[in-house]
C-alpha cells in the first residue's frame with residue numbers, strides 16, 4: 737500500500753539516507769560555515785533516518801581548509817587544492833567513497849550542489865591553467881554512483897518544497913520494491 741506522505745511511519749522502517757553534513761547544520765565547509773537546510777534537517781528527517789557525511793573532513797582536510805576544485809588533467813578529472821601546491825586529494829576521496837559504500841547501508845543520498853566532492857553534474861570543472869571548461873560531478877558522488885548505479889541521489893536544489901520531498905520518498909519506495 738502506498739505510504740501517505742503525512743502518515744505515520746514506523747521508525748524501524750524509515751529508509752536510511754546519507755546527507756551532506758553541511759546541509760544538516762554541521763560547520764564542516766572549507767570556510768567553517770554550514771549550509772543548514774530545514775526542509776532536509778527537519779522535514780525529511782521525519783520520514784528518513786539521516787546519516788551525515790562530509791567526505792572532505794573524513795579524508796582529513798581540516799576546517800577551515802584550502803579550497804579544492806575539479807581539474808581536468810589529461811583524460812582524468814582530479815580534485816586539487818587551489819593553492820600553489822596543488823595537492824591531489826582524488827585518491828583519498830575515491831577511497832573514502834568506496835569504504836562508505838562498503839560499511840554503510842543506505843538507499844539514497846541528498847548532497848550539496850556544486851561541490852567538488854558532493855556535487856552531481858553541476859560542479860565546475862577547470863583546466864590545469866584555471867579556465868572553466870564545463871560541469872561534472874564531485875569525486876565522492878561520482879564514485880558512489882559508479883558503485884551503486886541505481887542509487888537514488890538528489891541535490892539540495894532538487895528538494896525545495898514538500899512536493900519534491902514526496903517525490904524523493906516515492907523514488908526510495910520504488911527502489912525498495914525492486915529489491
Ligand code: SF4
Pocket residue numbers: 756757758759764765766789790791792793848851853854
Ligand atoms: S564536502 Fe560535502 S558535506 Fe563536506 S562541506 Fe563540502 S559539500 Fe558539505
